[in-house]
Amino acid sequence: MIARGIARVAGAGSEPMHQTGIRSRRPAGVIVVTIAAIGGAILAGSAMSQTMPPPPPPSAVRGELVAERMCRFCHQIRPGSQSDVEARAPSFEQIANTPGRDAAFLRGFTTELHLVRTIGEPPVVMPTAVLSPEARDDVIAYILKFKR
Ligand code: HEC
Numbered sequence: 001m002i003a004r005g006i007a008r009v010a011g012a013g014s015e016p017m018h019q020t021g022i023r024s025r026r027p028a029g030v031i032v033v034t035i036a037a038i039g040g041a042i043l044a045g046s047a048m049s050q051t052m053p054p055p056p057p058p059s060a061v062r063g064e065l066v067a068e069r070m071c072r073f074c075h076q077i078r079p080g081s082q083s084d085v086e087a088r089a090p091s092f093e094q095i096a097n098t099p100g101r102d103a104a105f106l107r108g109f110t111t112e113l114h115l116v117r118t119i120g121e122p123p124v125v126m127p128t129a130v131l132s133p134e135a136r137d138d139v140i141a142y143i144l145k146f147k148r
Contacts, residue, residue: 058138060141060145061142066135067142070127071139073085075092085121092143096146107140
């Protein structure tokens, strides 16, 4: 009686527990792998659907909206407009007419992080580095509109 009890406790305590330990670990691993595979498939699918249609050509019209939202704080984004703060930032017209400021230069410049000074403020990051590639090309098309 006592021996059977011990045997049952031992049986319940060691073997089955040991087995469930193994059993629960395996399916979990399979589930993780399955989820990773499904996730990967979804990511690949969405990446594919994003790269499938050719990107729209750069648009100066959309670029103007980007400039209004993200650049006019410091830049005079069109002749006659005013920046919100006094920053030592060239106007977009000046940039477009500075030798060497072609689309390739501007693309390189706008992908880099730039700390700039505005009057009375500590240096801040010019937000060009956070632009999406599309928004960047749009705003570049907009800037180059002012090339004489
Ligand atoms: C916080 C103020 C600020 C904001 C916002 C800002 N800029 Fe600037 N930007 C500057 C300053 C200041 C300079 C001059 C920096 C220098 O010469 O080192 C400058 C220079 C530039 C230049 C000139 C590069 C050259 O050497 O010809 C370009 C291009 C430019 N900015 C693009 C942009 C675009 C596009 C946006 C909006 C997405 C933007 N900036 C937003 C402050 C700003």
